[in-house]
Amino acid sequence: MFTSDPSSLRLSRRGFLNAAALGAASVAVSACATTRPEPVEPPPPAYVEPPLGDYATMYGPISDSGFEVPAIPFQKIDPQFLRQIVPDPTGQKPGTIVVDTTGHHLYLVREGGQAIRYGVGLGRAGFEWAGDAVVQWKQKWPKWTPPDEMVARQPELREYSADNGGMPGGLKNPLGARALYLFQGNVDTLYRLHGSPEWNSIGKSVSSGCVRLINQDIIDLYDRVPSKTPVIVTAEVGQPMVASANRKAIPIDAGVPDGSILLGPIRRDTDELF
Structure with missing residues (x-):
């Protein structure tokens, strides 16, 4: 017959009670611990x-490619037409x-819902x-080459014709x-x-030209604009005009000069975007 040793029973019972006590303490400690959220x-x-x-x-004198661009009396220009950072009103990329x-404004859309705004003067082409x-x-x-139609209207420009x-x-x-073409x-x-020496025409409708900026502003814009930059010309931001066959630019010059190296062929996907 199998008999149990009373001492081993006491030991086993003591061990069981000790283990139970340790388990309870462990549960109590874990219940008090605070779980830290992931950062x-x-x-x-x-x-x-x-x-x-x-x-x-910004509108001080500039030495540029051998030309001395004079300072602009910016105090005489309506402040809305001076270069500044504004909230982007266009919604474009x-x-x-x-x-x-x-509005006689040009916007260069930037990141973060911002835009750099420049004042412009607009001629008939605009x-x-x-x-x-x-x-x-x-x-x-x-170089400026007035088109033949302009020379015909203003014979005094003949000395600057393509032939000359x-x-x-x-x-x-x-x-x-x-100039950006x-x-x-x-x-x-x-x-x-394009730029213009006629700073007092900014913010106004003038007799000739397309979209003219103060020379200091067109220099700034030129340096910020990479090749193939998209351009949208609209009668009012948020209410774009629809271009039609009857709306053609009145030439300001005879086109890109012969032999000019353009910015590369325009890809088909660009044509589809615009």
């Missing part, structure tokens, strides 16, 4: 456009240029063309310090975003 990564900071600087600096021909395009050519101190080689770039050139598909629209 949450903060959202990335919203993009903030770097400040542009003060107007005296960053990098897009939007010309508001009603009112006679609306639609979408891309910057297909850029030129510093561009055009007007060299310079401070008195109607295209100013820079707009194309639709592979076709030159003859529509330009």
Whole structure:
């Protein structure tokens, strides 16, 4: 017959009670412990456009490619037409240029719901063309060649005709310090975003030209704009005009000069976007 040793029974019973006590203590300790939540990564900071600087600096004199661009008396210009960072009213993707021909503003859309706004002057070409395009050519101190139609209206311009080689770039050139040439598909629209020495025409409707900016502003825009930048020209931001066959640009010059190296062939997907 099997018999149990009373001492082993006592030991086993003692061990069981000790184990039970340790388990209860463990449960009590775990019940009092605080579970720490996993750290949450903060959202990335919203993009903030770097400040542009003060107007005296932005519109001060510039030495550029051998030309001395004079300072602009910015105090005499309506402040809304001076270069500034504003909330983007266009809803377009960053990098897009939007010309508001009603408000006489040009917007360069930036990240973070912002835009850099420039004041513009608009000529007949600025009112006679609306639609979408891309910057297909850029030129510093561009040569100006008035088209034959303009020479016929203004015979005094004949010395600058294509036959006579055009007007060299310079401070008195109607295209100013820079010109951005707009194309639709592979076709030159003859529509330009360009500089002007006539700072007092900004914010106004003038007799000639497309979209003119203060020379200091077109230099700034030129440096920010890469190839194939999309451009939207509209009568009013938020209410785009519909381009039609009857709305053609009045030529300001005879087109991109012969032999110019454009920014490369426009891809088919770009044509479909615009």
